[in-house]
Amino acid sequence: MTSSSTYHHGDLPNALRAATAELIGEVGPTAFSLREVARRAGVSHAAPAHHFRDKGGLILAVAIEGFERLSDALGSDDILAIDDPVDRLAAQGRAYVEVAVGNPGHFAVMFRPELYPDRDTGDAGAVAFGRLTDTITLIRDQLAPDLDVMKGAMFVWSMVQGLVGLSAVLGEDGKFEVGDESLEAEIGELIEQMSHMAVHGLISAGT
Amino acid sequence: MTSSSTYHHGDLPNALRAATAELIGEVGPTAFSLREVARRAGVSHAAPAHHFRDKGGLILAVAIEGFERLSDALGSDDILAIDDPVDRLAAQGRAYVEVAVGNPGHFAVMFRPELYPDRDTGDAGAVAFGRLTDTITLIRDQLAPDLDVMKGAMFVWSMVQGLVGLSAVLGEDGKFEVGDESLEAEIGELIEQMSHMAVHGLISAGT
DNA sequence: GGCCCGAAGTTGACATTGTCAAGACGCCCG
DNA sequence: CGGGCGTCTTGACAATGTCAACTTCGGGCC
Numbered sequence: 001m002t003s004s005s006t007y008h009h010g011d012l013p014n015a016l017r018a019a020t021a022e023l024i025g026e027v028g029p030t031a032f033s034l035r036e037v038a039r040r041a042g043v044s045h046a047a048p049a050h051h052f053r054d055k056g057g058l059i060l061a062v063a064i065e066g067f068e069r070l071s072d073a074l075g076s077d078d079i080l081a082i083d084d085p086v087d088r089l090a091a092q093g094r095a096y097v098e099v100a101v102g103n104p105g106h107f108a109v110m111f112r113p114e115l116y117p118d119r120d121t122g123d124a125g126a127v128a129f130g131r132l133t134d135t136i137t138l139i140r141d142q143l144a145p146d147l148d149v150m151k152g153a154m155f156v157w158s159m160v161q162g163l164v165g166l167s168a169v170l171g172e173d174g175k176f177e178v179g180d181e182s183l184e185a186e187i188g189e190l191i192e193q194m195s196h197m198a199v200h201g202l203i204s205a206g207t
Numbered sequence: 208m209t210s211s212s213t214y215h216h217g218d219l220p221n222a223l224r225a226a227t228a229e230l231i232g233e234v235g236p237t238a239f240s241l242r243e244v245a246r247r248a249g250v251s252h253a254a255p256a257h258h259f260r261d262k263g264g265l266i267l268a269v270a271i272e273g274f275e276r277l278s279d280a281l282g283s284d285d286i287l288a289i290d291d292p293v294d295r296l297a298a299q300g301r302a303y304v305e306v307a308v309g310n311p312g313h314f315a316v317m318f319r320p321e322l323y324p325d326r327d328t329g330d331a332g333a334v335a336f337g338r339l340t341d342t343i344t345l346i347r348d349q350l351a352p353d354l355d356v357m358k359g360a361m362f363v364w365s366m367v368q369g370l371v372g373l374s375a376v377l378g379e380d381g382k383f384e385v386g387d388e389s390l391e392a393e394i395g396e397l398i399e400q401m402s403h404m405a406v407h408g409l410i411s412a413g414t
Numbered sequence: 415g416g417c418c419c420g421a422a423g424t425t426g427a428c429a430t431t432g433t434c435a436a437g438a439c440g441c442c443c444g
Numbered sequence: 445c446g447g448g449c450g451t452c453t454t455g456a457c458a459a460t461g462t463c464a465a466c467t468t469c470g471g472g473c474c
Contacts, residue, residue, distance in 0.1 A: 012451085018454090023276060027263045027321070028319075028321030028322075029237065030237050030321065030322060031321065031324075032373070033430085033431065033432090034433095035431065035432080036431095039254075041452085043452070044453050044454075045305065045432090045453090045454095046432090046433080046434085046452080046453070046454080047434095047452055047453075048449085049432090049433075049434085050451065050452070051451095053377065054432075054433070055431095055432065055433090068431075072377040084443080095276060104339070111271065111372060111373065111375075111376045112376075113237075113376060114237065114238070115235075115237060116235070117238075120236070121418065122463080124469065125376075134339035144405065147402070152404075154370070154373070154397060154401070154402050155366065155401045155405075158365075158366050158367070158368075158372075158373055159362065159365050159366040159368040159369055160365070160369070160371060161365075161369040162364065162365030162366055162367065162369025162370070163365040163369070163371060165318060165365075165368060165369065165372055166318065166364065166365055166368060167359070168318075169318045169319075169320060169332075170404030173216030184277065190358060190361060193355070193358045193412065194358070194361070194362045194365065196361075196408075196411075196412055197362050197405070197408030197409060197411070197412045198362075198404070198408055199407030199408075200407055200408045200412065201403075201404030201405055201406075201407045201411075204404070204407035204408075204411070205400065205403055205404045205407065219422080219423090240459085240460065240461090241460075241461065241462095242459080242460065243460095250422095250424090251423065252425050252460090252461090253424070253425080253426075253461095253462080253463085254422080254424080254425080256462075256463085257422060257423070257460090258419085261461075261462070262460095262461065262462090332417090339432095360428055396438090400425070408474080
């Protein structure tokens with residue numbers, strides 16, 4: 001609880017992770033400043049170094065946390081309860097986008113190894129990727145025997161990751177405006193349509 | 208000509224753009240430093256400010272140059288000479304990836320508006336996107352009358368952009384290694400397969 | 415042809431940042 | 445109750461982005 005002595009924070013690592021994700025979500029991973037994070041957490045500017053080695057270490061921790069949240073979402077009970085692999089893949093697509101828009105600070109650093117030089121996220125990314133390959137494997141077994149699972153997984157991962165990346169660029173409020181015409185689709189409707197296209201592409205490539 | 212007086216550089220803006228793209232390609236857009244660029248161009252640390260307002264202005268110039276190169280590649284004579292719209296789309300996918308891997312410094316900043324706050328790339332991005340929508344429109348007219356062109360364009364753009372983004376993360380030397388199994392496909396082979404899937408997805412969604 | 419004004423580049427300064435070394439604080443185990 | 449160690453602070457340093465003032469060049473105008 002609120003300790004009278006402020007010298008020991010209690011759970012500074014988690015507070016720093018949260019403040020970092022929040023700050024990056026506001027100003028981006030470049031403008032993000034280690035000292036500002038310390039300020040928000042109410043500690044001195046050098047305190048973060050005792051828990052995370054340096055700036056890169058703190059960003060790495062946020063990236064790993066993001067991959068874990070993604071893995072949890074892609075492998076949730078709700079999703080694993082879906083038997084039809086095509087429906088499950090669509091649900092995973094929706095879940096992916098939901099996690100991305102719900103954790104902008106995390107996703108801003110998850111695919112940027114240059115932000116934590118000489119370190120990596122371990123197998124956190126591979127675990128999340130495995131959630132997708134599992135579903136693609138089901139699709140291959142049931143619907144598309146000749147499908148290359150790895151290429152198929154890269155296909156759907158690229159699609160959904162590209163959508164997330166582009167949506168952060170193109171518009172605000174979930175709407176896109178590109179060129180003369182404006183794409184007025186909600187992002188939810190868009191991911192629905194794109195999932196449909198992706199599934200047909202997968203199946204046609206494997207039969 | 209090697210001017211005897213070094214005071215006036217001759218074409219400093221272009222030299223700075225080139226040095227910036229090169230440096231970003233080496234160390235990423237975050238570690239990139241304005242003073243280092245000036246050093247490489249052989250000018251003093253404040254010289255860039257006279258041509259590009261500040262750090263963001265220089266990065267913005269590189270981003271716009273990248274969009275222009277992309278537009279040129281997607282609308283090259285070779286590509287426009289391809290009559291079959293499906294073949295043309297596949298060629299544009301290949302061209303997109305080629306430009307991306309050939310200009311890593313540019314692509315590292317093209318979809319990052321947070322790197323140039325309060326500024327934007329104008330219509331440079333929309334022009335490139337238009338090259339794709341043109342081809343998708345052909346596909347709709349000839350093969351898939353009910354296809355939503357904008358959604359289809361977002362689909363293929365997301366896919367190819369996601370592939371580019373992920374390829375920068377997953378591996379070196381054009382190979383991917385994910386999880387236990389390793390995806391040994393060359394990126395060229397991968398984009399070929401993915402184009403195939405994308406086209407089938409588009410057509411099935413529009414008929 | 416000479417001048418001169420503005421473009422192009424330099425120098426110096428300042429606040430901010432990331433990192434490191436050294437020290438202060440407080441809890442826990444003996 | 446005393447010492448040790450994890451936790452946090454303080455102070456310092458080099459590097460960075462940006463601003464203001466200064467210097468140098470070159471082309472246009474009379």
